[in-house]
Amino acid sequence: MKTAYTLFLKTGTWCNAGCVTCPAGRKRDEDKENSSTMTPAMLEQILDYILKQGKIISASHHFYNEPTSLPHIAQLVKLCHDRGIYCFMSTNGSFWKGLKPVMEQGLTNLIMSISGFTNEIHQRSHKGVDIEVVKRNMIEVSKIIHSRRDFAGGRMFVRVSWHDYEYNEHEKPLMKKFSDDLGFHFTPYNTGLLPLEQAQARMLEAAANPNSPEHPGERDLRTKLIEAHKLCGERKHWTCINQGRMLTVDGDGILHNCCVKAHDANKRGSLFETDLEEFQNYREHSDMDCFNCKKHGHHVYAMQQYRLPLGVKTTVKKFAEDTWRKHNLGGVFPKLSALRSQWSYDRPDVKK
Numbered sequence: 102m103k104t105a106y107t108l109f110l111k112t113g114t115w116c117n118a119g120c121v122t123c124p125a126g127r128k129r130d131e132d133k134e135n136s137s138t139m140t141p142a143m144l145e146q147i148l149d150y151i152l153k154q155g156k157i158i159s160a161s162h163h164f165y166n167e168p169t170s171l172p173h174i175a176q177l178v179k180l181c182h183d184r185g186i187y188c189f190m191s192t193n194g195s196f197w198k199g200l201k202p203v204m205e206q207g208l209t210n211l212i213m214s215i216s217g218f219t220n221e222i223h224q225r226s227h228k229g230v231d232i233e234v235v236k237r238n239m240i241e242v243s244k245i246i247h248s249r250r251d252f253a254g255g256r257m258f259v260r261v262s263w264h265d266y267e268y269n270e271h272e273k274p275l276m277k278k279f280s281d282d283l284g285f286h287f288t289p290y291n292t293g294l295l296p297l298e299q300a301q302a303r304m305l306e307a308a309a310n311p312n313s314p315e316h317p318g319e320r321d322l323r324t325k326l327i328e329a330h331k332l333c334g335e336r337k338h339w340t341c342i343n344q345g346r347m348l349t350v351d352g353d354g355i356l357h358n359c360c361v362k363a364h365d366a367n368k369r370g371s372l373f374e375t376d377l378e379e380f381q382n383y384r385e386h387s388d389m390d391c392f393n394c395k396k397h398g399h400h401v402y403a404m405q406q407y408r409l410p411l412g413v414k415t416t417v418k419k420f421a422e423d424t425w426r427k428h429n430l431g432g433v434f435p436k437l438s439a440l441r442s443q444w445s446y447d448r449p450d451v452k453k
Contacts, residue, residue, distance in 0.1 A: 104155040104346065104378065105432025108186075109360040110147075111164040111351035112139040113171055118193050118214075119228030122264075122292050122318045124299075124363060125165040126228070134165070134363055136351035141176045147350050147372060148184055154377045158431045158438050159187040159209075164351075165295065165363065168192060169199030178206045182252040187435065191262070193227055194235035204245045207252030213239065213285070216264035218275040226264050226292075226321065236279065243283035255436065263289040266321045290405060294318040294326060296363040297394070297403045304330035304399065324408065330397070332407040337398025339406070339419055344384055344391060345426045348377070356380065358390055361403040366390075 114134040116125040124132035151157055160181045162168050169192050171177075178188050191212040192200060204211070215235065217223025223232040246257040261280040263273060273289060280287040294300040294316060303316045307327035319325055324332070349357040356372040367390075369380070384391050394400050401407045409415055425431065431438040 102429060102432060104381075105158050105429055105435070105438075106151060106155050106377070107347045107431070108147075108151065108157050108160040109164075109347055109349040110139055110144070110160055110162050110177070111136055111166075111349065111357070112162050112168050112174070112177065113164065113166040113352070114138075115170060116165065116167040116193070117170065117195055118167065118230045120226050120264075121320055122226075122294055122322070123165050124296055127318065132363075135365060136355065137353050138171065139177060139352040141173055141180060143352060143354055144177050144180050147354060148180060148186070150373055151348065151377065152184065156432045156435070157181075157184070157186045158435045159189060161189045161191075161360075163189075163191040167195065169196040169203065171199065174199050175202035175206050178203055178208060182206060185253070185435075187251075187253070187438075193230050194238050195230055197238045197241060200238060200242065201245075204242055204257070205249075207250065208257065209251045209253070209255065211242065211257075211259045213242075213259065213261050214264065215261055215276060216266065217269050218272040218279070222269050222272050225268065226266065239279075239283055239285070243285070247284060253436065259283075259285040261285050261287045263287060264292045265289040265323060266292070267323065268321065291323050291408055292321075293324075293329070293402060293405060294322065295361060297359065297361040297399065298363070298366070300326060300329075300402055301394065301397070301399045304333070304397070304402070329402055329407050333398035333401045335398070335411065336401045336407060336409070337395060339398075339401055339404075340423050340426075341391070341395060341400035342404055342422070342426075343400065346381065346431075348372075358384060358388060359394075359403070362390075 118126055120126035162177055168174050168190055181188050187209045189210040190208060191214055193214050216226035217232055220232050242259060246259060251257045263276060277287045303326045306313050308330050311327060343360050347360055349360040350372050354372050356369050356375055357367045358369050359367055
């Protein structure tokens with residue numbers, strides 16, 4: 102049986118939102134990316150190369166960017182659908198011109214990134230994004246998901262990913278009702294600092310010197326990185342799901358080590374010169390970035406699970422997840438794997 106992979110596509114680097122937790126939003130020199138925009142021709146090569154060595158369960162079409170700003174984003178989704186690959190996408194909801202054809206392609210899973218119900222609140226995080234435009238586009242998306250199925254005949258799923266801050270707590274019920282009425286799944290979560298290598302550097306610095314200045318991206322975080330470092334350390338024995346058969350490839354066909362890191366230091370050479378099984382073995386046993394990340398439990402921060410409670414329930418769930426990946430069950434049950442991913446962001450810990 103062929104090994105089953107999940108594919109994380111770095112489709113571009115541009116975003117119209119100015120979220121300080123995100124490198125695309127901070128727009129500083131040290132946050133700029135060098136990879137090219139993904140083209141349909143490059144994606145075809147990527148898919149065909151991986152499929153010679155294994156299966157692809159699903160493909161995510163977002164990085165630290167706004168994928169619906171790409172004029173050919175629907176073509177990228179169709180290329181995956183033509184090969185039976187389930188597709189995921191995260192968007193800030195600004196561009197109906199790009200979002201409409203993606204949904205009409207039968208996208209399985211759409212994640213809408215939102216942090217307010219009014220522009221006064223929403224634009225504190227999503228600077229430059231008009232929430233009234235987003236709400237109009239949400240209504241149009243709802244019409245599509247209630248009138249058609251996804252590319253494989255299943256239910257199209259939309260999640261509203263609510264960036265949970267102290268300052269927007271009073272608008273959360275308003276957006277939840279709006280989302281519920283449209284048939285979307287509303288999930289608040291503790292926003293974290295990205296990319297991971299900057300969060301790691303800050304966590305280590307904060308642990309060594311508690312009085313050191315915060316990273317600019319920590320401004321509104323509920324969990325500051327000095328606390329997150331301790332929580333990650335308590336959970337460092339958990340398996341890294343991003344390392345588990347996930348392949349991250351940019352628009353130049355370059356394989357990256359991790360889907361939540363950025364910049365040249367994360368690049369590991371051309372995908373087209375890589376044996377994927379050897380690469381997986383290298384990541385698990387030889388890559389020093391992975392070793393240092395797991396040494397401190399920072400992979401748990403990347404998975405946004407650092408506030409999951411320790412205990413029997415979580416231990417059982419983690420065991421089940423590890424067993425699923427160990428026995429390659431995603432390749433045996435790809436549709437079920439896609440359904441599992443739709444609910445993987447639900448956390449009982451948001452306000453803690």
